[in-house]
Amino acid sequence: IVKLNQEFAESSYRQFKDEYDLRLNKKTQLKLSLERNLIDLRSSYRIKELTIESMAKKVEQEERLYKLGAGSKESLDQAKLNLEISKLELSQLDEKIKNQAASLEADLRELDLNIQIQAKKMAEQKSKLDQSEARSARDGIVTYVNDEIGANVNSGDVIARVADLSSFxxxxxxxxxxxxxxxxxxxxxxxxxxxxxxxxxxxxxxxxxxxxxxxxxxxxxxxxxxxxxxxxxxxxxITAFKDNVVRVKNGPFYNGTIDQNVFVIDGDQAIRRKVNIGVSNFDYVELLTNIKAGDEVIITDMQEYQHMSEIELTD
The missing domain is CATH 2.40.30.170 (Efflux pump adaptor protein, beta barrel domain)
Incomplete structure (x- = not known):
């Protein structure tokens, strides 16, 4: 019944989707790159540990030779200096690894936040796209349609109304x-x-x-x-119920008072009687006194005959 132009909504959704996929890919690439750097740093750290172990043995060897008089003081001092330099380099590598790991975690958190924001935008646009198909949330009968062809429809505008036939x-x-x-x-x-x-x-x-x-x-x-x-x-x-009452059809004769005159047909005459009125509704009026079941009562407007006690009836 109603078809909306979805081109703009579809284009916006594709744009959000492409940006979302791009950020997911960026996260994957960044994670791989930083993890490779961490692997290289940890490998360098292990190599430096092995180098320090070798240098420590070299210092021990130079100390023994120096004590035996077979080594020089310069060789011993150089071995100790090389060991200290390697220990400092190992410490620097350790800090670099910690900083790299912290940087990886921070960058991933930022990307995750951006991805969540983009996912929300994409979901909102998808919802708008779905809503632009003008689906009714329930079965029923269409009672109104905006049939203006080419009209601009903004968010929240009514394009159709559906009446739920399952509940009135x-x-x-x-x-x-x-x-x-x-x-x-x-x-x-x-x-x-x-x-x-x-x-x-x-x-x-x-x-x-x-x-x-x-x-x-x-x-x-x-x-x-x-x-x-x-x-x-x-x-x-309905304000009251009564059983076993004498009643007549409601009509112009009833003026709403609790007692009034009515005309009862008796042969070729209509006899005026004063009766008390009971309860009434749109269809019937209860007559309490001076009337019995089977009496024929004139229910048309008899106001102009109220001064007469009886009326002669003619065909």
């Missing part, structure tokens, strides 16, 4: 007059055309805006096939 939530509003009747877990009925779905209130916004309270509903059938993203539905908050 209802966001509803009600007048703050009825706010006290809202409670977490309270049952509700959600009507979609002629279909009613059961649910419960799972969140109530504590703030009131322009006399309106907002709350959300969790449906029992949250993935029902009739649900759609941004679908407008009717939500009825």
């Amino acid at each position: 939530k209802i966001v509803a509003t009600i007048s703050d007059i009825y706010a006290a009747k809202l409670q977490i877990g309270g049952p509700v009925s959600v009507r979609i055309n002629e279909l009613d779905l059961d649910g419960a209130i799972n969140q109530i916004n504590p703030s009131v805006e322009n006399g309106i309270v907002t709350f959300s509903v969790k449906l029992k059938e949250k993935s029902h096939e009739s649900l759609r993203s941004n679908l407008r539905v009717q939500v009825f908050v």
